[in-house]
Amino acid sequence: MNIARMLRQALTVARRDFTATVMTPTFLLFLLSPLLMIGFGLVGSLTASSAAGSGEAxxxxxxxxxxxxxxxxxxxxxxxxxxxxxxxxxxxxxxxxxxxxxxxxxxxxxxxxxxxxxxxxxxxxxxxxxxxxxxxxxxxxxxxxxxxxxxxxxxxGGARALSQPEIVIVTSGQASGGGRSQTAFFATLGIFFLTLMLSGQAVGAMAEERSNKVIEVLAAAVPLESVFFGKLLGAFGSAMLFVCFWGTLFANLPRFLPTSIADGLSDLSVAVGPIFPLLFVVYFTMAYMLQSAVFLGVGSLAGTQREIQMLSLPITIFQFAMFGLASYAAGNPGTWIALAAEIFPFSSPLAMAAHAANSPALWPHALALAWQALWVAITVTVAARLFRRGVLNSGSPKRSKRRAERRTIDTAVS
Known part of the structure; x- marks a missing residue:
């Protein structure tokens, strides 16, 4: 009964955070921010290619x-x-x-x-x-x-051609190793980019609500664990909305590309077959839960934006290190480094997404998901305790009540 009540309270907090995040013009700008990044990248590449082309001409x-x-x-x-x-x-x-x-x-x-x-x-x-x-x-x-x-x-005796080749374009058949390696790297890059871009959202919301005392009001109304899980689920909901929006666009992108580029994309292949998109979403979920729980737990200990920035830097560096390890695993499957990347919990989602592109076996994914789920539970539990400690230290009503009771007892004893 208590678990059901905590779940309802967590979903209430999650709905509040999701609505407060999504139903704003700022989220629309955030949703379309990749277009701005792509646009700036195109402008920069066109400028550079124009400068280089003028010299090469x-x-x-x-x-x-x-x-x-x-x-x-x-x-x-x-x-x-x-x-x-x-x-x-x-x-x-x-x-x-x-x-x-x-x-x-x-x-x-x-x-x-x-x-x-x-x-x-x-x-x-x-x-x-x-x-x-x-x-x-x-x-x-x-x-x-x-x-x-x-x-x-x-x-x-001259440049006259002695043979007349007939070239046939084959668009189907057995997937190439190079195409699988490229897909493995893009899967690793996609999960890394999404978690890097989306997992830090919860920290900013945490800092804002701590500054205006909203977090203390929530902590007085519902248990802190429900607040933590609700914020984690709310941030995950907005992240999934972002992923679904851009995933739909990228799935239909080959229809609008030139034939030469679309043919190049057709070389990309995966070993596990049609189940790969589902595995990609599940591994993104695991990576996001791990990273967001860490950000929420650490962010609850920070009192100012400067402290959040200082704490976010080492976490971001750690994320880049995990991406480098998983990228090596994507290009070198079967090596001991690839195995280490698949076992280490914080690089496992990225490395196993690459493993799905390189290997057709499905049983390693069952083990990996169970292993990652265990570490998600451990990380969320530790982060929830950090969250409780950070919120209580910020002067929540519960903490103030304890201090008042302690002062009353000390006065009576003296």
């Missing part, structure tokens, strides 16, 4: 050749560029006619005002001479291969 690799070889070199360059992800992976080719002093001409081309030459090739194709800038190592190697390929084309 002036770059050239130069070949000094006789007119009879110029066409063959240009054809060979077009064939070699098909091996790169994009034709612009290497600077554009500029073929220059031969002068009297080839070495002096090559050095003059490196100092040309018309373009930025990164490497210049001159001399015969059998013994080519290449001058390059300090940063033009790869471009010099490209010119060396260009000379080799052109010479082979000349000696084989």
């Amino acid at each position: 002036r770059q050239r690799v130069v070949v000094i050749a006789a007119p009879k070889e110029a066409a063959e070199i240009t054809t060979a360059d077009q064939a070699l560029r098909k091996l790169f992800p994009t034709p612009k992976a290497r600077p554009a080719l500029h073929v220059e006619g031969q002068g009297y002093d080839l070495a002096a001409q090559a050095r003059a081309l490196l100092d040309s005002k018309q373009f930025d030459a990164t490497a210049v090739l001159y001399g015969s194709l059998e013994r080519p001479q290449i001058l390059r800038r300090p940063s033009g190592w790869s471009d010099a190697n490209y010119l060396a291969q260009l000379a080799e390929y052109t010479l082979r084309v000349q000696r084989s």
Whole structure:
């Protein structure tokens, strides 16, 4: 009966906190904050790519050749560029006619005002001479291969294609190991980002309610354990609303992406199959409960915003350390470090989400969830006691009543 009553009281506090958090214009801004982050990231990347592209557009690799070889070199360059992800992976080719002093001409081309030459090739194709800038190592190697390929084309009788390949795009079949590793890393990153972004909400609400004495009113009305669990559930409810909103958007994102990007996303795969989204949500829940309980417990001991910031910093550093450990586990499944990341309670949700992408076995998840649930219970219990200690030390009515009774007893004894 007492448990049912405490649960009702906790749900009442949770509903209060959830409504106070969600039904505000600030939460709408918070819900759309990733759009602002994405927008700033796009603006920054476009600015950087524009600055880099303006410099790369002036770059050239130069070949000094006789007119009879110029066409063959240009054809060979077009064939070699098909091996790169994009034709612009290497600077554009500029073929220059031969002068009297080839070495002096090559050095003059490196100092040309018309373009930025990164490497210049001159001399015969059998013994080519290449001058390059300090940063033009790869471009010099490209010119060396260009000379080799052109010479082979000349000696084989021309650049006419001898084969006609038929390329078929396969969009289904067995998942690749690389696709699983990428999904494992993105799952780890997703849980880390969400917990880092959402678990700190409860601390700010805690500091605000301690400053305006609301927490003391709640502590006088219901048991402190109910207040703690209610705040934890309320924060989790707003976090799940955030996750459901953005999860729905990302699930439909491939429909609006260009075909090339959507095809790249199709390479991502998971080993456990359709159950992976459910495991992701469950592991996010475990990670969120662990982190939020720690934040609530520690935040209840802080009296000012400065103290909260000082206490939040080591917790955030610890979160980054857990992310690094789980990221290594995502890329190196089966190693002892991956096993340690899956066992350690605070990195286990992230590492096991990666494990779900890399391994099809389901029984490890049953053990991991039981293990994590145990540590969630331990963490919540310890945090609840810290919460009680912090609230009582802040001068709650119960604490004041005890002090008054103690002063009365001391006066009567004296």
